[in-house]
Amino acid sequence: MFDRMLPALLLLVVPNTLFANLQFQAAPRTYDARGTVVNSVTGEAVSGALVQLYGARQRAMLTGPDGKFQFEGLPNGSFQVSVQKPGYFSPEQIRRNGAPLKLVNTEEERPVTLKLIPEGIVYGRITGDNGEPLGYMPVQILWERVENGKRTRENSRNVRTDEQGEFRQAELQPGKYFVFVGPSSWPASFPARLSQGGARGYPGVFYPGAPDLSSAASVEITPGKHAEINLSLSSQPFYRISGTVSGYGPEQGVTMQMVSASGQPIGAGVQFDEARGTFRSSWVPAGACTVTAESQDPKTNQQSYASQRLNITSDLGSVHLALLPSAVIPVNIRLETTRNEPQVDTTSYFFSSGGRNQMRTPQYSPARVVLKPQQHLFMQQQEFSQSVTDEDPTPAIRNVPPGLYSVEVNPSGPPYVQSARSGSVDLLEQSLTVAPGGSNQPIEIVLRDDFATLEGSLAFGPGSESATIIVISANSPNAVPQRNVVLTNTVHSFQIPQLAPGEYKILAVDNPDELEYGNPDVVRKYVTKARDVSLTPNQKAKIELEVVHIGD
Template sequence: MDCVYLTSRHKTLVLVVLFALGDVSLEQASGQVQGSDNRQNIVHGTVVNAVTHEPVGRALVYSSDNRFATLTDGEGHFQFTLPEANLDMGTDSVFQIQSREVSSLGNVSGPSWLTARKPGFLDDPNESPQAEPYPGEDLTISLMPEGLIKGRVLVSASDLAAGIDVEIFARQVQDGTLRWMPRGSIQSNSNGEFRFAELLPGAYKLVTHELMDNDPADTVPGRQLYGFPPVYYPGVADFSAASTIQLTAGQTFQADISLLRQPYYPVRIPVTNAELNGGMPIVVSVQGQRGPGYSLGYDAGKKRIEGLLPNGNYLVGAETFGPNSSTGVLHIAVAGVPVEGPSMVLSRTSSIILNVKEEFSETNGTGSASWSDGRRTFSLHGPRLYLQVSVEAADDFQPQHGVTIRPPIGPNDDSLVIENIPPGRYWLRLSSSRGYVAAASVGAVDLLYQPLVVGPGSTEPIEITMRDDSAEIEGTVAGVTAQPAMTEGMVSRLSPPRAWVYCVPLPDSPGQFAQLAVGDGGKFQSQTMVPGVYRLLAFKSPQANLPYRDAEAMRAYDAKGQVVHLSAAQKTSVYVQIISHNE
């Protein structure tokens, strides 16, 4: 086959061509330059199925900069023969496509990272998606078979529903906490079918969006209106009661959903004392259970919440934003007739004072800093220099407001106040650039382990104690070796961590979660650990989905890792074993 030369402007096209040329066997990649065989470096490896560990043939393996690419052979093998970095061939990379070969030529070194792709497969969440190649080292890149959830939306046993929005939610970890998160929606086709692809193993739920029936016979003014309320798979009344679909790697799950046509009735709720600075979102919860599904809107001209709902019991919530933000809730029951009132009265959101007690042994402070509102500049003093505080909603589908400490309102304002907190349950998130948070409480509630409950008009202050007698830890992760030595012609580059150590405080123990990078030889250390009892868990790759704040979920690791006690102002040495995702 004749050679085709592509400049670096066509890198993306090369990747497409590799898949498109079905009649060309692209099983090896070679950077061979005529007459320079003695200056070659070889990188080779295998792409495997993360579940069965069987080889994956005809997977695309390519470098992060798209300069190198090849398809694996029938045994999942790939190989790159790379030119040395000192080749004097100009600055433009050139791609050469030949039968069974893709060449990358030019003044380049080997690829920084290699990644694999194949339709029907995803990155293995238990391994790094990018492999760092070294000449002579046999690489293994694992791919996870995708999961599928598909089904049909039916109006009756024989009638299919087209154009219905179906939304999928996944149970995911966010900042160490398990939450139900939206993953997208899709509309059923003309046959009532829907399909969610590229799903990793995990827990999922399905819900349909409500839809009004647009039958012309039923849209005549004065006639009864009908619609299709949300359905929570397999057919329950609210999101909390919906079945959880436990999807395994490569599994296809069939989920058929039946809709029920119901009468809808007008709902009108007057709102008093609303000061709008950015709209008024309305949240409708079925039987008081938060979750997606029903909706109402706010008419600012008429100063009322209005819309349509089927029969049922609902909790309607409203919220305004800005310096005078306010919230309100109202229980209503729809029972075969329109709902008129009662009125919703909005209440101001809460502001909570933070009292900080410093128990520092070092008195040299943390330097200086200032804050500006664009017109005036204020010097910051005391805890404002080092303490960051925010509140995070503790419950699923509770709005995340990103509420933090109020900026200073004057040159001598050293007060710490969190303003505009709507009623609800919140986790208090604290971090400090000086020492650590030894205690945080409101009344008898320990806010390091229990949520902050905010009601209308809550004013009880939060008490925080700061200390600086941090503990130190140093250790070794077994089985982590140094990276291969640099050979002549290789270009030096920053190396990623060889593994990760997660320090998870045991339930009811002082301590603060920490993630530590592991270097060559398996070494790791930290001089700023909060004293307490920890379980140390070591993994080869980052664990973004580790639910370290969920004591129940972390029981799966009770027999794993190393438990250590870190004492104030003391250094502790540990030895930790790598945890395999197969354990």
């Protein structure tokens, strides 16, 4: 009994008198929290679900056969509760970004109903030319959704068909999916002489048999839906690529890979002959692809990289890849301080994002710079980042393969990014082109601390339960709008600290998960309802906003 009333204290010195009080006090009245867990689709009770209640002490229990739970011995008040069970999503998992947990009030003694949303499943069978099951075929399930205001496609775990050609992917949230199958990593039939053409294999296709995403059919997954996807594939000619690689040292190995236009590794490998500098791929389907070669000097750790885009319509010989050292991009950060806050000496102290003062140590980094490569459909490519610290006299992002990158600067603490440039390229608006092999121009970043603060009040319309404030920069139209404070309709004011001075459009919406606010065409519909704000350095501005309802 009594241990349940003690708050979760860890290594705290409790005065003896207080403890004695707790011990000898007459037990105060306790309350219960109870409720039922139900399947959001069928309304049926869900047994064996884990319900957790967050109080001074965290409590947990499994629901009984009737889906009911009851926590006893609680003080009066409101407690957050969550529920989970394999095969289901909780409402918080489905509504991202700040959906609040359900509250249960013990004083009211009213049971709560907690909903679990059943998962979606995609399963099926892949067959070949003669109806035979195709085993070991890669199957990718793409989830198209809006995240952070942008339409994105997220790749589920890669699965492969089993010996019976069957695949299965569970744990799908409700939404729109695309199914991509193949290509087979190995041909289905071979020519009499393997060095000559004539091998056939199965190409990669989108359900229901489309060569690309634009002509593919989506699969709508509603809660609890089990979608059967069967595909019958037709074999096509497969081809081999061979050629040479140059630019690697005597003790250096070379790793080679074939990647499809959508970023999927294809084929069963590339054989590289170190002594001769020659390579030959295994069989791959026709179409656009990239062959890459990577090497690392074991002594200096300097990486080299080469890639060649190919459009394969026949066997290709004499493809040449010349390895060039990967780029080293110096990063220079200048912090312009204007504030003389009491107790804050910007040379030795800095305030952290939590608002507290933080000692400025040699490890202190004013910003982290991230290079994000162009996204492929199927491959999360490596990002390159560097925290610029006082310890590193020549901060640089190293071993970056050539390509097109978007640059993200994440300041630690309140300063905002005033500018980020590479030569004449404004990196806040444009992509960075990393050239092969060459030395690259430094990334020059200016941070300032003369940020402005925006305060305001909100007017909720009927049916709007919560609001999210979206900040659209009017100075840099290509910058992705930022979503900011999330509020429920019981709160009517907001504050956005640390905004860079400039022109903004501020919009409050009630359903940001559905709004592709990173897309200017989508935002245009609502932008008339946004408020224009001009912020000067160190200004504290005030506005009034109406919460815009995002329609179905």
